[in-house]
Amino acid sequence: MSKQSELIKEISGVNPLKCMKCGKCSASCPSFNEMDIKPHQFVSYVQNEDIEALTQSKSLWKCLSCFACVERCPRGVKPGKLIDAARQVLIRQRGQEGLTANEIPALLDDETPQQLLMSAFRKYRR
Amino acid sequence: MKYSYYPGCTLRNKAKDLDLYARKCAVALGFELEELTDWQCCGGVYPLGSDEIASKLPSVRALNDAKQKGQDLVAVCSACYHVLKRVNDDMANVADIQTRANNYMALEEPYKGETAVLHFLEVLRDRVGFEELKKKVVNPLTGRKIGAYYGCLLLRPSDVMAFDDPENPTILEDFIRALGATPVVYPYRNECCGGYISLKEPNLAASMCDKITSSAAGFEADCLVTACPLCKYNLNKSGKLPIVYFTELLAEALGVKEGDK
Numbered sequence: 001m002s003k004q005s006e007l008i009k010e011i012s013g014v015n016p017l018k019c020m021k022c023g024k025c026s027a028s029c030p031s032f033n034e035m036d037i038k039p040h041q042f043v044s045y046v047q048n049e050d051i052e053a054l055t056q057s058k059s060l061w062k063c064l065s066c067f068a069c070v071e072r073c074p075r076g077v078k079p080g081k082l083i084d085a086a087r088q089v090l091i092r093q094r095g096q097e098g099l100t101a102n103e104i105p106a107l108l109d110d111e112t113p114q115q116l117l118m119s120a121f122r123k124y125r126r
Numbered sequence: 127m128k129y130s131y132y133p134g135c136t137l138r139n140k141a142k143d144l145d146l147y148a149r150k151c152a153v154a155l156g157f158e159l160e161e162l163t164d165w166q167c168c169g170g171v172y173p174l175g176s177d178e179i180a181s182k183l184p185s186v187r188a189l190n191d192a193k194q195k196g197q198d199l200v201a202v203c204s205a206c207y208h209v210l211k212r213v214n215d216d217m218a219n220v221a222d223i224q225t226r227a228n229n230y231m232a233l234e235e236p237y238k239g240e241t242a243v244l245h246f247l248e249v250l251r252d253r254v255g256f257e258e259l260k261k262k263v264v265n266p267l268t269g270r271k272i273g274a275y276y277g278c279l280l281l282r283p284s285d286v287m288a289f290d291d292p293e294n295p296t297i298l299e300d301f302i303r304a305l306g307a308t309p310v311v312y313p314y315r316n317e318c319c320g321g322y323i324s325l326k327e328p329n330l331a332a333s334m335c336d337k338i339t340s341s342a343a344g345f346e347a348d349c350l351v352t353a354c355p356l357c358k359y360n361l362n363k364s365g366k367l368p369i370v371y372f373t374e375l376l377a378e379a380l381g382v383k384e385g386d387k
Contacts, residue, residue, distance in 0.1 A: 013176040030318045030334055062330075065171060066318035067282035071292050084174040099326065107325050111362070113140040113355040115205055118170035119322035122181070 004051040004089060012085035016046045018075045025069035025079045035059035039069050039079040046082055054086050061098060063087075065123070092126050099124035127253065129244070130192035130199045131159035134206035135167040141203070141355035147373035148202045148246055150382040155254055155262060159200060162191050168209040170356075171322065179226045185213035186227050190237040198242040200249060202373065204354035208279040208287065211243040215286045245280065245289065247297055247353065247372065256304040264381040266306025272375070273310040273347035273367075274298030275338065277357045278318050292316070298351060301372065305379040310347040314338040319360040331360045339366040351375055 009015070025039040026032055037045060037057045045054050054060065063083040070078045090096045099120055137145035152159045166184035173181040189210065192199035201207040216223040218239025228236040244252075250259055276295055284292035295316065299309035317338055320331025339361060342350055349368040352358050361369045377383040 011175045011177055030320075031330070034330060062323075064278075064318050064321050064323055065174065066278040066321065068278070068318070071282040071284060081174050088175050103326075111140065111359055112325075113136045113359050114138075114167075115134075115136040115141075115170050115203070115354075115356045116322060116325055116359065118135060118167055119205070119356065120325040122169050122171045122173065123322050124326075 002049050004055075005046055005049040007089055008046055008051065008082060008085045011088050012078070012081040014078050014082050014085070016043045016077060016082065019043045019047070019077045020075055022074060024072045024074065025077075028068040028072050030066060030068065031059075031062040031064055034062040039083070042083055042086075043077060043079055046086075051086070051089075055090055059083065060087050060090070087123075091124065097125040127156075128158040128160055128197060129249070130195055130197040130241075131161045132165055132168075132188050132199055132201045132206055132210065133161060134165075134201065134203045135170075136355040137203060141358070141371070144202055144353075144355065144371045144373055147371065147377035147383065151373060151376045151380055154380045154382050155250075155259070157249065157253070160195075160197070162188055162199075165191075168206045170205050170209070172209045172212045176220075176223075179223065179230070182213045182216065182223070182227060183230055185210050186217060186231065186237060189214050189217065189239075189241045189243070190231065190233065192241045193237065198244050200244050200246055202246045202353065204245075204277065204279040204352075205356065207243065207245045207353075212286050214239050214241060214243050245353070247280075247301060248289070250301060250304075250376075251297055256300050259301075260304045260306075263305055263379045265379055267302075267375065267379055268306050270307040271310050271346055271348045272302045272307045273312055273342040273345070273350045274302060274315055275319075275342075275350045275352045275357060275361065275369075276316045277352065277354055278316070278321070279354060281316055298372070302351065302375075305375060307375075310342065310345050312341045312345040312347065314341040319357045321356060321360075324356075324360050324363075328363070332363055335361045335364045336366075339364045343367055 281292040302309040324331035
């Protein structure tokens with residue numbers, strides 16, 4: 001497990017030990033209500049190397065990368081980067097992608113912008 | 127003044143108005159947008175992983191092409207601007223990314239973040255000037271109450287984007303004022319529309335967009351203005367207010383909207 005937490009720290013470039021638990025990230029998060037592990041708790045899970053719980057958490061898939069937590073963190077911990085890194089640890093493995101090509105046709109409508117597909121590919125797959 | 131121009135994938139398709147009116151307005155305002163040849167899609171979102179290289183290369187190529195032409199690089203789409211600007215920051219300031227990205231580029235002289243990346247709105251504010259813009263308005267949008275929708279990508283993270291005050295931006299309100307309309311300031315103007323989540327979880331994006339449009343409608347905005355095709359798509363679903371591209375309003379005010387569309 002600790003190997004995965006090292007990987008998350010490396011991919012994110014974030015030092016979770018700098019967190020002072022002020023909760024500003026969770027207060028800013030537009031997906032807060034959707035998350036089982038909240039952004040400030042996410043940081044603690046990485047500190048405690050409890051990565052199994054993180055990779056199974058639905059929070060992983062609810063982060064919008066809106067950068068509100070990144071912008072407002074007074075300690076430069078950037079929880080959004082940690083969450084994305086935990087996601088990367090999963091989706092970089094074959095079979096762990098959050099979006100498959102077969103799913104896509106049913107998700108489109110006449111107005112779907114190319115930008116949405118590109119962004120979703122980046123966020124759900126390698 | 128001539129700028130290198132990076133339209134991006136969506137401006138060729140679902141967001142043709144964003145592109146067409148940007149080009150027409152540039153002509154009306156006396157500057158030139160010279161589209162880069164062979165640009166590739168920016169990918170839509172900036173790759174957050176600090177070990178990501180390949181996904182940054184389309185941006186690096188565009189940035190280097192602008193450098194070769196000795197021009198600043200202009201984007202109109204919020205997402206393209208965001209990705210180009212952040213990759214450029216990596217190329218200027220992160221030695222590891224600079225080295226590894228250049229390993230793919232086969233350039234005579236490595237690219238080190240020399241190109242200035244500008245959003246079209248920055249060209250209006252910092253190069254043309256809103257006072258000058260005001261003088262060129264032939265069809266002032268008098269009486270229109272317009273809410274600025276900034277969203278995320280133009281503003282955050284502000285240490286890299288350096289576009290405006292991330293919590294209390296003014297550029298779009300100043301833009302709206304220059305066109306003769308009245309800006310409507312409402313609390314959700316820099317909240318997220320849901321972004322990419324609308325593909326797999328449209329209800330989650332819809333609940334966010336509903337808060338945004340309800341807030342703006344509550345402050346009596348007639349419409350919302352955006353620079354982002356994905357924000358427009360997501361906000362449109364709530365159906366409360368018309369969502370328009372800033373270039374469309376600009377073209378209307380400059381009197382170049384009708385014609386060869």
